[in-house]
Amino acid sequence: MAFYKLTYNEKYRFATLHNYGCTFKCPICSYKLYSGAEGIPGKVFPAPARFLSVDEMKAALESVDIDKVNFMGGEPSIAKELPEMLEFVKNKLSVRTFLGHTNGSGIPIKNLDGANVGLKAWDEKVHLEYTGRNKKGIFENFARALESGMELKANVVYIPGLVDLDQVEAIAEWISKLGRNIPFHIMGYIPVPGQPYDRPTEKQMKMAESICRKHLENVGSSHLCSEDAKRLSKKDDRFQVKIIAGEL
């Protein structure tokens, strides 16, 4: 797919390129909560009115003071302009390049410094049902990206009844064999309309953190409700951005 929007956070000196489309089909995708696509099977975001040209993206990035460019999705590694934009950001602007959210299907990538990888499930069958893709290639990509020198963070969505504590712990344990200091973030599931799962309780979230801390040094969590997810900029000034190219 392609990038349709470029945003800028002046305080934290980063820009973010937003891609349309994903290689996975997660029914519980939280993007649906603020895209108007709730309850539409296989649909994450309505298609944007237009996509950005490479020249537009480069000109907008050159107009701001930044230390880092994030690439987001859907799944940003499927944007056809990604290799050219990574080369430009890394070698012409000389700033850091990072996939702010990726499902891990496209890493490692040349000129990419790091990524925050969502590992979906430990159980093969659950992974396939949840995402439409096999688990093996994704976990192998994570290990290969780490070995290539990329800075990796991992996260998992804790969904009682689908991705239970045993799977969250198994993922943390697997990561610990690659490095006990790899940052690991547990996100409490934010209910998506039409899906049968409940949000974890505070007690369940605490339990998940404490279990993962047996394996990893750097474990964090978030436990947002759907209203919080729609108003992230009110809770966290990293989400207070202005659009510098694309849809206004």
Ligand code: SF4
């Ligand atoms: S991989 Fe992420 S963006 Fe893609 S459908 Fe799943 S949750 Fe949504």
